Amino acid sequence: MTDLAKKRFAQLGQQLQYDQLSTVRRQAEGWRNGLTGLTGLVGVVFVLKGRESVAGMPGVWRWTTALLLVAAFVLLLAGALCAVRAAHGQLGQGTWLSGERLLAAVLDEVERTQSAVITARRLSIAGLSAIVIAIAVSWLVPVKNAADPAGSGKDGPYVLVVTDRGTECGTLVVGDAGAVTIKQAKAKAESDKEAPQKTTLDDARQWHRIPADDVRSVVPTDGC
Amino acid sequence: MPDHASTDFHEHETAVRPDDRFDVVRSDDGRWYTVTGLCPTCRATVVFRVAYGVLGPSKRLWGRDPHRPEPLTGSVTVFCQCGYPHAERPPESPDTGCGAFWDVPVSGTGAGQGAAS
Known part of the structure; x- marks a missing residue:
C-alpha cells in the first residue's frame, strides 16, 4: 500500500526549502504588527491616567519617571527597528547567487530574521514594562500641590x-x-x-x- | 542516458534492492543533508537535499550556536527527481521523476551510508 501523504510531506519539505525565507518574513510581519498593536494598547489602557506631567513630584521620583520614559523610548525604538529589520531584511546585504551560496545565505537570513523577531519581542516587552512602571509611579507617588492651603506644598505667595x-x-x-x-x-x-x-x-x-x-x-x- | 529505464509515471512507495547503497552526507555547517543513490524504479541517480528549516520562533537559549542544528535521525523519505520525462506524468504534477519514493535511514552521526528500509 502506498502512503502518498508521506511523499506529499517530502514534497512540501522540498518546497519549503525555497519558500522558508518568505514564510519567515510573513511571520515577522505578523509579529511586527502584533508588537505595534501591543504598544498602542498601552495608550488605550492608560487613557484615564490622572497626571499629565511630573511637575510637583519629589525629585527622586521625578528623575525615576523620566529615566523610565527615556529607557522605554529607546527600548521601543530599538524593538521597532528590529521588527522592521526582521520583516524586510537588512539593507545592502548581498551574496553570490550560486546555488550553494544562495542556500547557505537563505538559511543564514532565516536564522537572523528569527533572532531579530525574538530581540524585537524582548525589547518591546521591556519598553512597555518601563512605560507601565513610569505611569504607575506617576499615579502612586504623592505630589506637592501648590494650591494646598494646608502648607503641604510649595509656600507662597x-x-x-x-x-x-x-x-x-x-x-x-x-x-x-x-x-x-x-x-x-x-x-x-x-x-x-x-x-x-x-x-x-x-x-x-x-x-x-x-x-x-x-x-x-x-x-x-x-x-x- | 544509458542507465535510465523509461518507466511510466506512477506514484508508489517502492522497495529498495538489497545491493543498493545511498550516501547520506551532512554539509560542513550541519544545516543540510544530501542523499545520493539510484532510484529503485528508473535506475537514475537521484540527489536529494534536505535542509534544516524553521516552523516558528526558535526555542534556543541565549548563546547557543544557532548554525548547527541537532543531527537528523530516523529516515528521510526520498522521491525520484531524475529529471527524465516519464510517460503518464500529469502536466500539473510537481514531480520531476518517475513518481517512486522510498525511505533512506540516516545515522545519528549525521553522515554515512544506508540501505532503504
Missing part, C-alpha cells in the same frame, strides 16, 4: 505687610476688610524640620493676624 510697628513677611493666608493673615515663613521652616507630621497644626499656630487698621501696605514678594 509671599507678601510684605508694612504696619506702624514695622514690616512683616510671610505667606498670605487670607486678606479681607478686617485683617490680613499671614503665615510667617521662618517659623514654618523650623516647624517642618522639627515635626513634619504636625505641619497643619503648626501652621495654624504660626498664622499672624494683622488688623486692617494697622496695615499700611501689602506688597507681593518672591520670598522672605
Whole structure:
C-alpha cells in the first residue's frame, strides 16, 4: 500500500526549502504588527491616567519617571527597528547567487530574521514594562500641590505687610476688610524640620493676624 | 542516458534492492543533508537535499550556536527527481521523476551510508 501523504510531506519539505525565507518574513510581519498593536494598547489602557506631567513630584521620583520614559523610548525604538529589520531584511546585504551560496545565505537570513523577531519581542516587552512602571509611579507617588492651603506644598505667595510697628513677611493666608493673615515663613521652616507630621497644626499656630487698621501696605514678594 | 529505464509515471512507495547503497552526507555547517543513490524504479541517480528549516520562533537559549542544528535521525523519505520525462506524468504534477519514493535511514552521526528500509 502506498502512503502518498508521506511523499506529499517530502514534497512540501522540498518546497519549503525555497519558500522558508518568505514564510519567515510573513511571520515577522505578523509579529511586527502584533508588537505595534501591543504598544498602542498601552495608550488605550492608560487613557484615564490622572497626571499629565511630573511637575510637583519629589525629585527622586521625578528623575525615576523620566529615566523610565527615556529607557522605554529607546527600548521601543530599538524593538521597532528590529521588527522592521526582521520583516524586510537588512539593507545592502548581498551574496553570490550560486546555488550553494544562495542556500547557505537563505538559511543564514532565516536564522537572523528569527533572532531579530525574538530581540524585537524582548525589547518591546521591556519598553512597555518601563512605560507601565513610569505611569504607575506617576499615579502612586504623592505630589506637592501648590494650591494646598494646608502648607503641604510649595509656600507662597509671599507678601510684605508694612504696619506702624514695622514690616512683616510671610505667606498670605487670607486678606479681607478686617485683617490680613499671614503665615510667617521662618517659623514654618523650623516647624517642618522639627515635626513634619504636625505641619497643619503648626501652621495654624504660626498664622499672624494683622488688623486692617494697622496695615499700611501689602506688597507681593518672591520670598522672605 | 544509458542507465535510465523509461518507466511510466506512477506514484508508489517502492522497495529498495538489497545491493543498493545511498550516501547520506551532512554539509560542513550541519544545516543540510544530501542523499545520493539510484532510484529503485528508473535506475537514475537521484540527489536529494534536505535542509534544516524553521516552523516558528526558535526555542534556543541565549548563546547557543544557532548554525548547527541537532543531527537528523530516523529516515528521510526520498522521491525520484531524475529529471527524465516519464510517460503518464500529469502536466500539473510537481514531480520531476518517475513518481517512486522510498525511505533512506540516516545515522545519528549525521553522515554515512544506508540501505532503504
